Amino acid sequence: MKLGGVELKDVKNKSIRQLVANFRNEYISNGIDEKTMSDDPIQQFEKWFKEALDNKVLEPNAFHLSTCSADGRPSGRVMLLKGFSEEGFVFFTNYESRKGNDLEENANASMTFIWLELYRQIRIEGKVSRISGKDSDEYFRSRPRGSQIGAAVSAQSRVLSGREELENAANELEKKFSGEEIPRPHNWGGLILKPSRIEFWQGRVNRLHDRIFYEAADGGTWTKTRLYP
Numbered sequence: 001m002k003l004g005g006v007e008l009k010d011v012k013n014k015s016i017r018q019l020v021a022n023f024r025n026e027y028i029s030n031g032i033d034e035k036t037m038s039d040d041p042i043q044q045f046e047k048w049f050k051e052a053l054d055n056k057v058l059e060p061n062a063f064h065l066s067t068c069s070a071d072g073r074p075s076g077r078v079m080l081l082k083g084f085s086e087e088g089f090v091f092f093t094n095y096e097s098r099k100g101n102d103l104e105e106n107a108n109a110s111m112t113f114i115w116l117e118l119y120r121q122i123r124i125e126g127k128v129s130r131i132s133g134k135d136s137d138e139y140f141r142s143r144p145r146g147s148q149i150g151a152a153v154s155a156q157s158r159v160l161s162g163r164e165e166l167e168n169a170a171n172e173l174e175k176k177f178s179g180e181e182i183p184r185p186h187n188w189g190g191l192i193l194k195p196s197r198i199e200f201w202q203g204r205v206n207r208l209h210d211r212i213f214y215e216a217a218d219g220g221t222w223t224k225t226r227l228y229p
């Protein structure tokens, strides 16, 4: 019996460090025919997202967000996509967090979705800006009260003395606004990445994967090419 491409008996007898190089799965799929890919990558994203839902991909709206500070230090973290349209891809966070600060200094960012159940990856690059306060308010109001409190008491990415401090702050805020709406914190809201490049990756056997790459020209029209895997 195999686990992640590794024989189970090996998993028992070897250390994880020895085993890591042996993890190897074949990615079996029908591949991508670029002729069937939409000329508009946002529409193509929508189509693949629907296929991810149909195939019960776990957390299909989770993506990896890469940012880079002005002095060239990259950092990444997982986020949740909360909307997309021709305008771009929207997510919510603390504007004063590490990623928030990076994006203040350097608006260039990239998003990576990985849908392992389908052997698919989507990479999106572009510039990030804030959405309107009105749109952030609207989304904040739609969140469960517990999540609103969580966002309001978290000085995201700053040092915390201990778990207790966070829980006390949450309890105090709950008391302060008992029976009232929690206001959206001024430093929390939505960001939108306007894409200039989008790549769809489909795993195939023998690592002969498919990659279809879209790039927006200055006027906004998309070109579509195939890249070596």
Ligand SMILES: Cc1cc2nc3c(=O)[nH]c(=O)nc-3n(C[C@H](O)[C@H](O)[C@H](O)COP(=O)(O)O)c2cc1C
Pocket: 059, 062, 075, 076, 077, 078, 079, 080, 081, 091, 092, 093, 094, 097, 098, 099, 100, 156, 157
């Ligand atoms: C599945 C998953 C979803 C997440 N979604 C968000 C999110 O939508 N917004 C957010 O601020 N952090 C989210 N996080 C936490 C971030 O990964 C990260 O820890 C946090 O935003 C602080 O990052 P920073 O210090 O680089 O700013 C999520 C984490 C995971 C694992």
